[in-house]
Amino acid sequence: MAPTIRDVARAAGVSPATVSRALSMPELVRPPTRARVETAARRLGYHPNRAARGLITGRTGNLGLIVPDLSNPFFASVVKGVQAAARAADHSVFIADTDEVADAEIDLMRALAKQVDGLILCSPRAPDAELAAVGADSTVVLMNRRVGERPSVIVDNADGMRQALDHLAALGHERVAYVAGPRTSWSNDQRERGLRAAAAAGGTELVHVGHFPPQFEGGVAAADLVLASGATAVIAYNDVVALGLLSRLGARGVGVPDGLSVVGCDDIGMSAMSQPALTTVSVPKRSAGRATVGLLLSMLGPGGEPGPVHRELPTQLIVRGSTAVAPAPTKGSSR
Amino acid sequence: MAPTIRDVARAAGVSPATVSRALSMPELVRPPTRARVETAARRLGYHPNRAARGLITGRTGNLGLIVPDLSNPFFASVVKGVQAAARAADHSVFIADTDEVADAEIDLMRALAKQVDGLILCSPRAPDAELAAVGADSTVVLMNRRVGERPSVIVDNADGMRQALDHLAALGHERVAYVAGPRTSWSNDQRERGLRAAAAAGGTELVHVGHFPPQFEGGVAAADLVLASGATAVIAYNDVVALGLLSRLGARGVGVPDGLSVVGCDDIGMSAMSQPALTTVSVPKRSAGRATVGLLLSMLGPGGEPGPVHRELPTQLIVRGSTAVAPAPTKGSSR
DNA sequence: TTGAAAGCGCTAACAG
DNA sequence: CTGTTAGCGCTTTCAA
Numbered sequence A, B: 001m002a003p004t005i006r007d008v009a010r011a012a013g014v015s016p017a018t019v020s021r022a023l024s025m026p027e028l029v030r031p032p033t034r035a036r037v038e039t040a041a042r043r044l045g046y047h048p049n050r051a052a053r054g055l056i057t058g059r060t061g062n063l064g065l066i067v068p069d070l071s072n073p074f075f076a077s078v079v080k081g082v083q084a085a086a087r088a089a090d091h092s093v094f095i096a097d098t099d100e101v102a103d104a105e106i107d108l109m110r111a112l113a114k115q116v117d118g119l120i121l122c123s124p125r126a127p128d129a130e131l132a133a134v135g136a137d138s139t140v141v142l143m144n145r146r147v148g149e150r151p152s153v154i155v156d157n158a159d160g161m162r163q164a165l166d167h168l169a170a171l172g173h174e175r176v177a178y179v180a181g182p183r184t185s186w187s188n189d190q191r192e193r194g195l196r197a198a199a200a201a202g203g204t205e206l207v208h209v210g211h212f213p214p215q216f217e218g219g220v221a222a223a224d225l226v227l228a229s230g231a232t233a234v235i236a237y238n239d240v241v242a243l244g245l246l247s248r249l250g251a252r253g254v255g256v257p258d259g260l261s262v263v264g265c266d267d268i269g270m271s272a273m274s275q276p277a278l279t280t281v282s283v284p285k286r287s288a289g290r291a292t293v294g295l296l297l298s299m300l301g302p303g304g305e306p307g308p309v310h311r312e313l314p315t316q317l318i319v320r321g322s323t324a325v326a327p328a329p330t331k332g333s334s335r
Numbered sequence C: 001t002t003g004a005a006a007g008c009g010c011t012a013a014c015a016g
Numbered sequence D: 001c002t003g004t005t006a007g008c009g010c011t012t013t014c015a016a
Helices: A005-012 A016-024 A031-044 A050-057 A073-088 A102-113 A128-135 A157-170 A186-202 A216-228 A239-252 A269-273 A285-300 B005-012 B016-024 B031-044 B050-057 B073-088 B102-113 B128-135 B157-170 B186-202 B216-228 B239-252 B269-273 B285-300
Strands: A062-067 A092-097 A118-122 A140-143 A152-155 A175-180 A205-211 A233-236 A261-266 A279-282 A310-313 A316-318 B062-067 B092-097 B118-122 B140-143 B152-155 B175-180 B205-211 B233-236 B261-266 B279-282 B310-313 B316-318
Touching (some): A016 A031, A050 B050, A062 A102, A073 A118, A073 A285, A073 B073, A092 A102, A102 A118, A118 A128, A118 A285, A128 A140, A152 A157, A157 A279, A205 A216, A216 A233, A216 A239, A239 A261, A239 A269, A239 B269, A269 B239, A285 A310, B005 B031, B062 B073, B073 B092, B073 B285, B092 B102, B102 B128, B128 B140, B140 B285, B152 B157, B152 B285, B157 B261, B157 B316, B175 B216, B186 B205, B216 B233, B239 B261, B285 B310
Parallel strands (some): A118 A140, A152 A310, A175 A205, B152 B310, B233 B261, B261 B279
């Protein structure tokens, strides 16, 4: 049986309350007493039971994080950022993976909400209303999504897309395809908007290619549609999809970037290592994770609710080998 | 404020004890009473506070999972398997990433041990003794490692390596390099042993190439050493390393599989999509995760400690494009 | 079959 | 500065 606060109290010859104080608010205890307590605690290998503490303080020291798909390296990175920040603040984190199923999100929110101080929803797919309903009575921070006035950390998707499109336009591409991600993805929505705005501003023709799951297979499936569209360049919802494109393009014998230029988004590790290396819009994944934890903890802090807080992080185009000057227009290329 | 058991009791006109029973041991409560309680609970949106329950039952309904690196897709898959099984058993899971730092493992074990019913250590890097010391008084299951009689779930690494080497030998390769993973990795150790045994049995010459971090960069760094070794084929510690090899080999102008055959291990998603697709030893990642949770929960069940339990899952070579018949021996190739 | 009472391990008043 | 008391939300004897 793990030692309790009473064991320590007995060993140190003080009351449990003093032990509690010596450990959580040392300045309220006379140094000699404190020392006795600390020694006893160390000797017995005492660590306070957080559940018991939480019962009375109302704080568990735990955070919850819900992500759509851990096997997407983007989310893996975010998780690492969240972890690091949480650990630095002496918090543990529950992680749940929804497998891109919106309903699972709601279930998991409910399940986790009871046992954490705050919840981070990363790229949630559920409708605004459901999110708002379930999150009403718990501290929730959104990441990669903005819903009403709820606190959130997002990245500047629109600007990233603008950078990508400007880059392609500067290379002479006049017809660019966008391989869309999930309809329920807020990021996808932002990216589409940013792209439309940039296309209108720059006179580039934008071709929207259906919605695809944000996975490798999604890119594989999209590739043929992109080729048929007559576009000379393609921007994918994310890097994983872009890698899928690359794969299928290779199989079709289309050279990248000579036959088609490809741009991804997220800058996952793999994007630098593909053949050719993928041009991509870099998103600060770790930082976003850390920032989200920071925001969440600040909300839990003394002040309580410091009003709606929003953070937006910048994105940056990384140019690599998968984009090049547009090929000379081919007759009937649109067929 | 979330409703407590007393709120429900009042609403249903019964005592808190009855509510507790109606919800956890329904058969001990008369149907009409039970119905009243259930209705009241549902109406108030009552969910028992697990921390409070845990305080008395000694069970939190939480599991802990410690992995070396979430950004390795191998671990991401394992996590998904663990998650799925845990959720099916109505448990939540704390996840911690050690960034391949053995000390962090021990710290995290201590931190998590207090708040979970059981702990899963996936591919732990810490020395046996430390693992044993910290894990002494908590329920721990190891994955991808065997330490004494501690319960564990592993895969048949040695057999996987044998399959890989036999495959290469059948293709005519006589000199095969192995790019080793971390020294502290038990799996790496098993793979080396399996390889040595198979090499001895089949008369293949095995070249051991230094220890490298189990990351893409590790493979990149190893590639030149492999080329200098005069081997016509190489087996990498895992797929991520193998992909690093592929990348650097491409940069060096060495064709795969014609210039060098490459085999990985784990069968992460990316391995099927590389150019050329990677031949690899498939490891049942999800299943292993699920099996580990199953084992852990069985240990927590009624019987308590049903003695040491070990599970070993099979591995299977997946032949893809990255291996081929050995090139004709080149004069002075060993230089 | 149900209720009253005790207590899990801890912290937060309130005295002293 | 330290000890006593009460109680967080829940389950579990023990009686009724």
